[in-house]
Amino acid sequence: MTDDTPRGTAPSRRTILRAGLGAAALAPLGMPALHAAERTVRLSYQRSSTLLTILKAKGTLDERLKPLGFAPSWHLFTSVIEPMNAGAVDLHADVADAVPIFTQAADAPLTFYAREVGSPSAEAIIVPEDSPIRSIADLKGRTVGVSRGSGCHFILAAALKRAGLAFTDIKPAYLQAPEGLAAFGQGSLDAWVIWDPFLAIAQSKRPVQVLADATGLSSYHRYYLANDRFVAENPGVVGIVYDALRQAGRWVKAEPDAAVALLAPIWGDLSPEVVATVNRRRTYAVTPVVRSELGEQQAIADTFREARLIPRDLNATAVKIWQPAAERG
Structure with missing residues (x-):
């Protein structure tokens, strides 16, 4: 989610800091991070990132990544396209289906690694x-x-x-x-x-x-993306995060009252009724990304090109995709 004008160039350090990443963003932009863990997985999330919020609140990734020598660091954004284009974190916030069109148009080095089924x-x-x-x-x-x-x-x-x-x-x-x-x-x-x-x-x-x-216009799938280099160098980490997301999604649906109790104070002390409505409307069903199922992405790209919101035609299915081992041929 973002209201920033999509751009293909990296943002300034001031922009990244204002977006909410802070000192941890400076390392990929050429400056040393302060007090960074030796092997840190940088994850971004938004207020709508329910499953990532749950993993953060429960400390799930702290526990599961420790045997691999990694520790997660979390960075909250209200605007995501600039940090995605800049490669400011390793694993990016789940984003609505339209966002990857802008990052693809900007040639951002991103790999799809999971999809939340549409809502x-x-x-x-x-x-x-x-x-x-x-x-x-x-x-x-x-x-x-x-x-x-x-x-x-x-x-x-x-x-x-x-x-x-x-x-x-x-x-x-x-x-x-x-x-x-x-x-x-x-x-x-x-x-x-x-x-x-x-x-x-x-x-x-x-x-x-x-x-x-969105009914009849878009399925409103949400996609999880990661930096190409991080995926190539750390497929085991990506696999752990993918599995944790799937389990978190199942937990929300199996334990709706517990999920409401966890999320309400994090989302600004929202009423249980509001949080329950959100969780009821979202599927939270995390699945692998399948190239043949990206047809709606092409429709979005074509619509944005017609409206001159992106600068060129795109083949929206020509993207890099990571899949869990069980899905690979």
Whole structure:
């Protein structure tokens, strides 16, 4: 998730620090990290990174990586494309399906290593319940909040196209999710396109109308990516993280009350009802990435190219993929 303008060049040290990585980011950018573990696995995560948040909170990777001589370090981002393009961490936050299109367009050296099966109801275009806007077509000339380069950016573009509108027919307000939540609550936006948990938070704060969710537009798969070099040099570490993610996803569904109790305070003391809604809408089913199942990625790439959001045509299936040993031929 990100509202940063996608770029192919590495960000400045100030940008990385502002994004939340801090001193640990400086090593890959040519400066020594302070007090870094000898063999540290740098992982990024977002507020929507449920499974990674669970692994961090439980200390699962601390325990499982120790026999390999590694220790995890965790870095929270609200904007992810720049750190992904810069290679600022080793294993990146799970991202909505649209984000890898921008990183691929920037030639970022990234490998897909896991996919969370789609949850199309977990992102939506919403308006206040008392708004005169009743359809996507009614968004013409309206101010619509969206995070640039996010899966919601694609949902908005695709929904407008389906309604016979161009992206230029609206007034996009490019906002990070927390900023969008505030702006929507203050009435500064006519509509907002957003994902969980922010979608569930907005719905809990005031009555809203869902103009459309991702159903019929996108499956809203979430992808886990890692730096090419790290994957090549440390496949065993990637395998441990992959297995831990799968188990965390199963735990959320098998122990929903325990998952709510763990996540609510981490997500800013959200009500149990909001967290339960988020967890109900997400599948959390982690699977290997299969090239033949990346067709929706191509549709996203083509839509963004048509809207001039990426600079060139892409073959969205021509990406590097790591698979667990059991899936390899």
